[in-house]
Amino acid sequence: MKLLKGIGTSSYIGVGKVRKIENESDIDKIKSGEIVVVAKASRDMLLHLQTAGGVITNYGGITSHVAIVLREMKVPCIVGTMNATEKLENEMIVTVDGRTGNVYGGFMEFESEKELFELYNPSTKIKVNINVPEIAESAEPYSDGVGSIRIENMIARTLKHPYRLLEEGELTSVIMEGIRIIVEAFYPKPVWFRTFDIPTDELRRLRGGDCEPEEHNPLLGLRGIYKDIKNLEILKAEFEAVKYLLEEGYYNLGIKIPFVRDIDEYILSKKILEEVGVKPHKDIDFGVSVETPSAALTFDDFLKEGIDFMTLGMSDLTMCSLAVDRRGVKVAKHFNLMHPAVLKMVETVILKCNQNGIESCICGHSAGVPEIVKKLVGFGISCVSTNPDQILKIRKEVYNFENDIIMKSLSEK
Numbered sequence: 001m002k003l004l005k006g007i008g009t010s011s012y013i014g015v016g017k018v019r020k021i022e023n024e025s026d027i028d029k030i031k032s033g034e035i036v037v038v039a040k041a042s043r044d045m046l047l048h049l050q051t052a053g054g055v056i057t058n059y060g061g062i063t064s065h066v067a068i069v070l071r072e073m074k075v076p077c078i079v080g081t082m083n084a085t086e087k088l089e090n091e092m093i094v095t096v097d098g099r100t101g102n103v104y105g106g107f108m109e110f111e112s113e114k115e116l117f118e119l120y121n122p123s124t125k126i127k128v129n130i131n132v133p134e135i136a137e138s139a140e141p142y143s144d145g146v147g148s149i150r151i152e153n154m155i156a157r158t159l160k161h162p163y164r165l166l167e168e169g170e171l172t173s174v175i176m177e178g179i180r181i182i183v184e185a186f187y188p189k190p191v192w193f194r195t196f197d198i199p200t201d202e203l204r205r206l207r208g209g210d211c212e213p214e215e216h217n218p219l220l221g222l223r224g225i226y227k228d229i230k231n232l233e234i235l236k237a238e239f240e241a242v243k244y245l246l247e248e249g250y251y252n253l254g255i256k257i258p259f260v261r262d263i264d265e266y267i268l269s270k271k272i273l274e275e276v277g278v279k280p281h282k283d284i285d286f287g288v289s290v291e292t293p294s295a296a297l298t299f300d301d302f303l304k305e306g307i308d309f310m311t312l313g314m315s316d317l318t319m320c321s322l323a324v325d326r327r328g329v330k331v332a333k334h335f336n337l338m339h340p341a342v343l344k345m346v347e348t349v350i351l352k353c354n355q356n357g358i359e360s361c362i363c364g365h366s367a368g369v370p371e372i373v374k375k376l377v378g379f380g381i382s383c384v385s386t387n388p389d390q391i392l393k394i395r396k397e398v399y400n401f402e403n404d405i406i407m408k409s410l411s412e413k
Contacts, residue, residue, distance in 0.1 A: 001105045003094065006056065006081035007332075008101035009067040010389065014054030014076040015107050018092040020085060021045075035096055037088050041066040041079075043156035043198065044205040049075060054096030056084045056103060061326050061335070063315040063365040065198075069131045069153055072388050078103060080332065119392070120399035124377055127385035129363055133178045136185035139388045142395070145189040146182060147311060147385020148256070148289075148363045151238070152198045154178035156206065162196065162234050164208030171234065175241040183250040190252050192309070194289065195238055195269075197224045197258040217325060219316075224259025224291075225269055232272070239276040246283060254285035256311055261294050263301040281306055289363070291316035296345040299352055309359040310349065311385070312376075314366040318342050337366055343375065350379045361385050370397045377401055 019030055021038040030036055032051040039058045041049065043065055049055055050073050060067065060079035070077040076098035078084075084103070088094065095108040119142065127147040128139045133154065136146075154174060155162055165171035183191050199218035203209045215221040228235040245253055257269050266288055270280045280286035286306075290296050291313035302310075314337050319326040321342050324334045336342075353360040361383035366372045368390040376384070377398055386394045 002102050003105050004056070004078075004081045004084055004087060004103035006078040006084070006101045006103070007062050008098045009062050009077045009079060010071040010074075010098040012054075012071075012074055012076035012098045014052075014096045014098075015093070016053030018088045018090055018094055020088065020090050022085070035094055037084050039085050042205050043069075043152060043202045044159055046070075046153060047157040047159065049073075054078075054094075054098070056081060056088070056094075056096060058082055058084055059327065061332065063326050065131075065150075065152065065202075068129075068365065068387060072130075072132050072135060074389065120395040122395060122399040122402050124381065124398050124402065125359075125361075125383040126391060126395045126398065127361065127383055128388055128391055129367070129385050130182050130388075133181035135388055136182040139391065140185045140189070142391045143189075144383075145252075146186055146191040147361045147367075147383065149179060149182055149191060149193045151175055151178060151194070151196060155196075155198070156202070159207055161203055161206040161208035161211065162231070162237075163211060164206070166233060166237060167208075171237040172241045172244070175238055176244055179241060179245060179253070180248075180250070183245060183253050186252065187250060188252050190254060190285070191250075192254045192256050192285075192287065192311070193242060194256050194258050195225060195228055196234065197227075199223050200227075219319065219325060219327060224261075225257045225265050226259070226261065229265065229268060229272075235269075235272060236276055239273050239278065242284065243276055243278050246278065251284075254287060254309065255280070256287040256289050256309070258289045258313070259291050259316060260288055261292055263298060263305060266302060267305060281308060285309060287311065289313050290349055292320050293317070293345060296349050299349050303352060303356055303358070307358060309361065310353050311361045311363045312346060312349070312366075312381075313364055314342065314346065314362065314372070315364055317345065321345070337369070337372055338375065346376065347379045350376065350381050353382070354380050359383060368394065370394070373397060374401045378405070 016035045019034040033053040035054040054076040057079045076096045095104040125144040127145045128143040129148045131153045200212040201218045204212045285308035287309035363385045367386040
């Protein structure tokens with residue numbers, strides 16, 4: 001019997017007893033294999049969720065950080081049910097279908113479809129996004145590098161706010177240890193490190209997080225490189241971690257700046273990196289993540305200033321362009337990653353990159369959606385960086401689509 005319907009975030013299925021999280025003390029009670037039911041999942045819970053049989057939330061979207069990381073961990077997750085915490089009770093046996101978003105009472109058997117993949121080699125580079133360093137070694141053979149190292153999970157699983165780690169002298173070493181695992185696994189393939197980007201509401205949950213302001217809409221608030229620049233010692237600690245890894249010989253490492261609103265933030269970031277002792281574009285590749293309309297529409301300024309690569313964050317770009325909170329369940333139907341306005345900006349930025357010999361790459365949730373990937377490959381994007389569980393599928397999709405383009409071109413001659 002179907003009990004609930006939400007948004008499925010992966011192809012995984014889980015069965016287990018319900019464990020409702022109603023306060024912080026409940027988090028420590030989670031047992032391996034239980035189905036965790038919570039109003040809203042946050043990054044600081046990930047350490048406890050990695051052994052769960054499944055996760056069900058009232059709120060959140062498919063592009064949320066927690067949903068993405070759980071997909072990497074192969075934990076079935078359903079978000080946006082609106083009322084899971086009301087309808088489900090502790091000890092209930094439920095089945096979580098991460099494909100359809102359905103929650104069933106009792107144990108449901110499904111016929112699993114297993115497709116044997118051969119390793120396709122398209123002209124477009126296929127990279128991987130890494131949130132969990134420990135999976136880097138298993139992902140490396142199937143990808144052409146790392147399009148985005150997201151260090152937020154490395155921080156969140158310490159359960160400490162970055163300032164607390166900084167005060168204890170641990171921040172740089174925590175970042176270094178996580179990144180080293182990834183660059184070592186992928187060497188000499190390129191690995192792009194994204195500086196810190198975590199909304200204030202998720203930071204508040206960490207020890208020492210009471211220094212963060214309360215914001216009504218954190219995704220459009222104090223985040224990305226603007227927050228990093230305001231918290232200068234934290235940004236310098238990130239850059240110092242990169243510097244030490246370069247000194248160890250990991251020259252496959254690059255830096256990208258997230259959620260840039262204007263060129264001044266990008267220029268200042270480069271100056272801060274130089275102050276730490278690393279010269280952008282000379283000692284290390286330095287790029288920008290285009291996630292705001294302002295960055296997309298003034299992209300010529302970034303080209304003039306100098307960039308070594310560009311990545312696209314279409315979830316944030318769509319949120320900012322369409323004035324739709326990507327976490328918002330009530331406005332979810334308006335969150336359209338393939339809206340003409342979004343695609344027009346994306347196409348323009350990719351074209352400018354190609355004209356200037358700059359590598360362009362789509363990262364995040366969109367890089368795992370075949371319809372979007374095909375559209376961007378058609379625009380001429382040079383790289384697709386997807387999640388680890390999507391690599392083989394996307395390699396095949398891109399390879400087939402490139403062949404379709406070739407065949408169509410031949411038939412028109």
